[in-house]
Amino acid sequence: MQRSHHCGQLTPEQIGQTVILNGWVQTRRDLGGVLFIDLRDRSGIVQTVFNPDYSGEALQIADKVRSEYVLAVKGTVVKRDEETVNRNLPTGEIEVRITDIEVFNSAKTPPFFIEDGVEVDESLRMKYRYLDLRRPEMLKTLRLRSQASKIFRDFLDNEAFIEVETPILTKSSPEGARDYLVPSRVHDGEFFALPQSPQIYKQLLMVGGVERYYQIARCFRDEDLRADRQPEFTQVDIETSFLSPDELLGMMERLMQRLFKETVGVDLELPFQRLTHAEAMSKYGSDKPDLRFGLELVEMNDIVASSGVKVFASVIEKGGEVKCLNAKGCGTWSRKEIDDLGPFAARYGAKGLAWIQVKDGEFKGPIVKFFSEEEIAAVKERTGAEEGDLLLFSADTRKVVADVLGALRVKIGGQLGLIDENVFKFAWVTDFPLLSYDEDQKRYTAEHHPFTRPREDDLHLFETDPGAIRAQAYDIVLNGYEVGGGSQRIYKREVQEKMFDALGFTPEMAYEKFGYLLDAFEYGTPPHGGIAFGLDRLVMLLSGRTNLRETIAFPKTASATDLLMDAPAPVEPEQLELLHIKLVPKPEKEKK
């Protein structure tokens, strides 16, 4: 019995037709000898009826059927009686009177209900992922992801991009995150590495004259996982030659516009807002600001430097800063509510959190007494403080102040209901620093990666102040998430060598690790640049979810485990022997 229709697609138009359906038993009810089976397939659910009047033997067979059995049924579509119409079901106006049935497979009672919104322990869902995927909201997300990939591809294909597959078995790189390694059987003692991104390959494709490349590429990072990280993840990887940054960014904006229009029906306004990294950090305390609401941070150094608040003065003296977040309308909070912000701020590194309430026309709070009247007037003007506001002050290093007030801004914006969940607010953050100083390694590391092109007007800073060099790099942010990032790339050997030098590589080290790239720069490398979008995260935001794992068919847990297949797993000693490796026995004390 080959299916003629899909369950969810039956409408009153098919009334009178004989149809064959395939699917799973969603529910089975016996009402006085008449059996009602809701049959589910990928498209939806329809009610089938087994009645002694017309079902014959099929009724006996259906009687043994239980939830999640797999069936083929044949019957006639009929209109339901007015009083039995189910308005909650798209197919609720009709039902199918069954004359034939075939049971493809039986089913044990599943460990959880196959329906949306059920509260199930996530590890159980991951172990039985094949049942979890049957839930309509999971299938819907898989479809959305597939659709999103299709839109990316169609758009890029239309813009004359060539899809090129780059290797998964590649070389370990000394920079960036930790690599997954793959021992080589043929090359004794040597290893492949899984790519953290196709970065170098896509640059070599530009050297190779491909001019416009894309790939929806799997990438790997052996890092400790957070809620929004997976050991393998997917990026839409793009690289172009001869395009100005404006041309590239404009094209990517049109791509996002099409993606959001075609998947969730949202019209994005172009162009996207652009702000420099310095602006983003200053106003929002974040390099991926949520721009759906205001609550901008305000610099206070000049006003409070000479106030009586000692901690402000001393922080400023040490090169730190004092900033203020005006939590509009929170001035009526109780002392307890305000104090509760303390532990939250501490998580972001705050050693304390000073505050002022504007209440009954006056500034109130422990630090007010240390301010002069002029200073109070200046604070009031700078922060736009009005009756009922709450001013929150952070004084620390630039980084801590940004982290603390940035986090408070988002928290308070949420509490005040300033965040419209239906708005998608994109922006570009540009002019990232090229390098950041790593206190552990006592050297500079690349903020993006070692192939990012510095701004021409900052090149001279390699000699004097590498930390101040701005990169031709741009992140694309959406509602407080970084959904993509890219840069113009270095394409001159001498600039690349300066970069490696700034990272602390000797020329020999640089050549040993990246000689093929340095060589390539000498054979006619065009100016090029690109971007990569995080597909998992984009799909997460498009589907209104907050957990990356919901966007991935077979995700891994936070400890990088596949609970379904139980991977990783021990392997046979002969396998290791062939790879010329052996396990290092665990020291006794570490064993549990």
Next chain:
Amino acid sequence: MQRSHHCGQLTPEQIGQTVILNGWVQTRRDLGGVLFIDLRDRSGIVQTVFNPDYSGEALQIADKVRSEYVLAVKGTVVKRDEETVNRNLPTGEIEVRITDIEVFNSAKTPPFFIEDGVEVDESLRMKYRYLDLRRPEMLKTLRLRSQASKIFRDFLDNEAFIEVETPILTKSSPEGARDYLVPSRVHDGEFFALPQSPQIYKQLLMVGGVERYYQIARCFRDEDLRADRQPEFTQVDIETSFLSPDELLGMMERLMQRLFKETVGVDLELPFQRLTHAEAMSKYGSDKPDLRFGLELVEMNDIVASSGVKVFASVIEKGGEVKCLNAKGCGTWSRKEIDDLGPFAARYGAKGLAWIQVKDGEFKGPIVKFFSEEEIAAVKERTGAEEGDLLLFSADTRKVVADVLGALRVKIGGQLGLIDENVFKFAWVTDFPLLSYDEDQKRYTAEHHPFTRPREDDLHLFETDPGAIRAQAYDIVLNGYEVGGGSQRIYKREVQEKMFDALGFTPEMAYEKFGYLLDAFEYGTPPHGGIAFGLDRLVMLLSGRTNLRETIAFPKTASATDLLMDAPAPVEPEQLELLHIKLVPKPEKEKK
């Protein structure tokens, strides 16, 4: 200077227009102070002219330019004088008179010429792959591959398939080829494996109700490589629920039809020929026969069993067989030419090669005297032997006879010019054996994989003659290559258990390795089946090439090495420490 046009797209239509071009210097000629630079980009080549009359300073700059420099130039499109028109160049009717130039980058002399058809050592091409890719034929193949992927996706999307990405970090499987392993940092002593295919995941997606899945998936096999194997390769992976094999195969035929029409403009006739595995082996000595020509093999056992040719009789007695290939028109070959077939046949396992020439109306050759007149008449009739034919006989085990005559058939078909290189001759080979006996392991192994569904009418053979069970499996062959293969899958736990049993797994072993799948079969698994196409090989055939590496942007050598990046490579001791593994030192004697 942002490009206004692509080099290869300029036509007389642009005459009089000012254009800006970006690209690489293909050639540079100085004709009495006038410089001609052929500029190349992805689209093709155009001649630019630098003349003291209009080029000014640009001429001085251009004078320093050499091959493969990267330029932007600005100038006016003009018609060439009639006598200087280059009919070999699509842009040969025009040239561009340059007024401005910018040198983006210089270039050393490349290690080989950047043009098609140059004889270059392949290892040099792979080391400088970024230069090799600049050759028009390489870029053309990359484009073709991209286009083929797009067509697969568009077709499948249109047939309501959902693209789902499955994990690359997965679990080692005890069956099939050797796995690449990935040590886990978090799970001491445990390993991920790179997938040989997404087989189990796609089946679990069917259990999960996805119904129609596809993915252009990277797969990995740690096997010794041949010319048409790569350690990582790409397959178009497809799985469906509730479809009959005929529905699936018909859909795939339409897919191939569209692919060949849209890429190389060839109309494929549907439906494709179907032949069983037994037929293919019998008539062509191959499970992937080249059907562009006849030269079918002929069974001889009944005719020659009682002839005086002792080796024939003894082979037949031992259960082997005797078959004949009628090499039409080769009867005029010299004795030396015929004898030269011996060493060729020996490579395929032949211990000897008997032959008969039909010459001057008579059978001639060393074995003729052992035949009776009736036997000669029977041979003549069975083989259709005519004046000028050459009959080649192989007598051995079934396998050796098939290998020897199958190879001879292709060799002679080629020599006789019977193979039309412009024809694409598809066929399905069906009813593969489910199991084959592995003499080394002294057990049955799966001919396709352990999840292939046996034919219903052969299920009883599990108890009596597992080797005779036919599978519901089908390969799709094209011109002597297997370009895809698939099967209906087992979807009942008890059948899967029988299969594991036939493979020599204890129930405990089977559950340890594949418990999640056996469990899944108990929760409502639909009937399902699928197929996978080898993308690399399809692109190879579409582009008329014979080497898989030409279809891959960054291929590996036959010893699984990336010559460009020099991977695999040694890694830092700290990296291994984190993974809880160490290298096994090579025994002294093995060191070189």
